[in-house]
Amino acid sequence: MSRPGPNFAVIVPTLNERPNIEELLRRLAAALSGIRWEVVFVDDDSPDGTADLVRALAQLDHRVRVIQRIGRRGLASASIEGMLASSAPYLAVMDADMQHDERLLPEMLAALESGDLDVVVGSRYMERGSLGSASANRQRISRFGTYLAGLVLSADLKDPLSGFFVIRREMLQEVVRRLSGIGFKILLDILASASRPPRLRELPYTFRPRHAGETKLDSVVAWEYLMMLLDKKAGRYIPVRFVLFVLVGATGVAVHMIVLWTLFRLIGVDFGVGQALATLTAMTTNFLLNNVFTYRDRRLRKGQLLRGWLSFVAACLVGAVANVGIATYLYAGTHAGWIWSALAGTIVGAVWNYAVTSVYTWGSSRGPVAASAARPTGRG
């Protein structure tokens, strides 16, 4: 008694959306009658038990599915994994909170199916659509984000930051290995990763207020957004994470000097002891800052912090030995100037620290997407 698979998959990333799930399912079922659909919730281990609720509902309805990710974060990477977990030829991404109008889905799907489009975007910016009652401040931030998006995007889109869109499977598979998967701007990530101009259409809708719960997008999303843009612009040449790692390293130098000055000059501690304590302090602040900024999506939490810190310090100590060794060799052995010798040692040390901690402290040297979903098995 085999049944054909779904033609249309709605991917819903969730973080503490328990009170919205049943309402969303009711609405999807009503809006999508006559369509062979499924819904894939991708939950990042929400403390409110969203994944448990979805599993219970999935036992009552085979169109409902759930992916529960452990120790991971991120709307974009969740959306990508949800899309990859479905076999449907047409895919949608939407919020769990009823802000996106599910009644637009059939029209979006029909537009894709009728042929010459790769992506159909639910847009909040067109004449007939509107921002509903979204606050003025939010609108201003959103406009600025839209402006920045224009810098990485050749396509002319009114609402490139939309989190509501449908996409043809072939288009996803074509770009999936190039996606940053950082932060929450999955549509922009997809469009900016395409090797040819994607064929687009925008359909307007009214952005509704959130049904229950509150937004998950805090101030850090702005930071992640910049990281994603940077990755799209320069990621081919130099990984954004490495840029961040180096910037954090620069703050470490400042921390080092302040601590050393305080201990050595102010308190009168022995220079060697001061230098050692300053080094340890700088390593610790570097570790914490990298944990919050550079590896936010793989952030180590309470129980994992000590082990992470130890591996970070161990890696940096080896890096320091390599740094000093190379600088000394260049300076004494090849008569390179002292500045060039020091610089070369520092670069080697930084690359070493970055490479080793990305694997041993934060889990994987690849992006959040590549690490878990897009990476083909059996290739190093």
Ligand code: GDD
């Ligand atoms: N799995 C997972 N992991 N889901 C997440 C995460 C995460 O780290 N962060 C947020 N989500 C889920 C939320 O539970 C929700 O279903 C959806 O992603 C969007 O998050 P909201 O918290 O509702 O975002 P918003 O409504 O403030 O932002 C909206 O506007 C943006 C454009 O300005 C959304 O529509 C975004 O998709 C859109 O890009």
Ligand code: MN
């Ligand atoms: Mn929302």
